[in-house]
Amino acid sequence: MTLAIILVIAAALALVFILGVAASRSLQISSSASLAGQIQPIDVEAFRVLVDPAEDDYLRRRLSAAEFRVVRRERLRAMAAYIRIAGRNAAVLVRMAQGALTVGDADTAEAARRLVDNALLLRRNAAFALLRIYIALAWPNSGLAAVAVLHGYEQLNGSAMLLGRLQNPAAPVRISATL
Amino acid sequence: MIRQVPVFFAFAILTAVADLTEYATDVIPTVSAATYWRADWANLLIQAVLKFVLVGEIFAHVFGSYESIARLGQLLIRALGVILVFAAAIAAAYASQNSPHGIISGAWLLDQTTFIVESGLLVFIFVFSLYFHLVWDRRLFGISLGLSISSCVHLASWAILGNLGALDPKRMIFVFLNMATYHAVVLMWFYYLLVPSKVTASPKVPLPENNLDVWNRELERLVRP
Numbered sequence: 001m002t003l004a005i006i007l008v009i010a011a012a013l014a015l016v017f018i019l020g021v022a023a024s025r026s027l028q029i030s031s032s033a034s035l036a037g038q039i040q041p042i043d044v045e046a047f048r049v050l051v052d053p054a055e056d057d058y059l060r061r062r063l064s065a066a067e068f069r070v071v072r073r074e075r076l077r078a079m080a081a082y083i084r085i086a087g088r089n090a091a092v093l094v095r096m097a098q099g100a101l102t103v104g105d106a107d108t109a110e111a112a113r114r115l116v117d118n119a120l121l122l123r124r125n126a127a128f129a130l131l132r133i134y135i136a137l138a139w140p141n142s143g144l145a146a147v148a149v150l151h152g153y154e155q156l157n158g159s160a161m162l163l164g165r166l167q168n169p170a171a172p173v174r175i176s177a178t179l
Numbered sequence: 180m181i182r183q184v185p186v187f188f189a190f191a192i193l194t195a196v197a198d199l200t201e202y203a204t205d206v207i208p209t210v211s212a213a214t215y216w217r218a219d220w221a222n223l224l225i226q227a228v229l230k231f232v233l234v235g236e237i238f239a240h241v242f243g244s245y246e247s248i249a250r251l252g253q254l255l256i257r258a259l260g261v262i263l264v265f266a267a268a269i270a271a272a273y274a275s276q277n278s279p280h281g282i283i284s285g286a287w288l289l290d291q292t293t294f295i296v297e298s299g300l301l302v303f304i305f306v307f308s309l310y311f312h313l314v315w316d317r318r319l320f321g322i323s324l325g326l327s328i329s330s331c332v333h334l335a336s337w338a339i340l341g342n343l344g345a346l347d348p349k350r351m352i353f354v355f356l357n358m359a360t361y362h363a364v365v366l367m368w369f370y371y372l373l374v375p376s377k378v379t380a381s382p383k384v385p386l387p388e389n390n391l392d393v394w395n396r397e398l399e400r401l402v403r404p
């Protein structure tokens with residue numbers, strides 16, 4: 001009977017989740033007009049400094065082991081904050097670009113397709129990078145490669161600018177504070 | 180539509196034919212009980228195979244066109260499939276055998292096993308697409324939503340039915356619940372497949388006069404960031 005109860009609870013939770021997705025889908029469609037306003041610009045240079053291994057090496061040499069762990073954790077938390085915003089921006093861009101996929105103009109559709117792929121890649125990399133950051137928070141002395149996220153974000157920035165220019169030459173989408 | 184979702188149409192037609200055949204074996208007096216249960220087993224196996232192929236079709240439609248996540252999705256769904264099969268096998272091993280006839284209790288367990296794996300895979304597809312904020316094709320969303328609702332309700336029902344005696348009068352309540360759910364889902368599929376969605380006109384995109392230069396410059400940035 002315990003097994004049956006577990007299965008019934010699991011099925012009920014799955015059903016609630018799926019109905020929730022269905023409800024949120026209809027809300028998404030109605031609120032898709034204000035997507036561009038949800039993008040938060042990110043200072044890519046500041047993020048680049050945070051993920052630079054040379055900076056870590058320098059701090060490791062200059063600080064005691066205990067001090068280094070404290071500073072490293074702070075830097076990792078800052079990194080995670082940047083990556084979460086980058087991931088959220090990527091999600092917004094996926095929705096914006098998917099809307100542009102069906103536009104009759106082939107150039108815009110192609111730019112949109114490229115942007116969707118780059119944004120999905122960034123979101124995937126962001127998930128992996130966050131996982132690594134959370135692991136690194138437990139072991140601050142371990143190595144960490146968030147460079148893939150940085151590279152992906154720069155590429156995404158270019159794609160978003162391109163799509164923005166093609167859709168509205170006067171007001172390109174700006175997702176980086178340094179551009 | 181048939182070209183877009185061929186497996187779904189095969190599933191819809193074959194399921195209807197198989198269910199009608201099973202109903203015929205149930206009501207024709209000359210058909211023995213053993214023959215009915217063999218027909219039930221055949222029906223369950225056909226439906227299980229079709230459902231898993233249909234889940235594959237849904238997955239391919241939702242993620243197949245996105246190179247950056249398609250491989251990761253395939254990897255994850257295969258791994259989850261293996262885990263779900265093991266979990267369903269463990270659930271079947273620990274399920275109570277309330278029928279003295281192996282062919283009957285086996286059919287119930289097969290139903291439960293199918294619904295555990297099916298609902299798990301469908302939930303994964305929804306979670307994965309939700310994380311990446313993918314916009315679904317309306318018809319595909321309707322198919323997936325209906326299939327998911329049906330599998331979740333059937334899973335809960337079969338989990339309870341597996342613990343009720345073969346002649347327990349409460350069985351009929353859950354049998355009717357399953358039938359009502361499936362009929363509601365069929366109506367949902369009709370709605371999503373036959374009722375056209377509201378057409379929103381895409382705005383005409385104004386392109387700059389010198390957009391080839393912009394293209395070349397930005398493509399350079401994409402190729403060599």
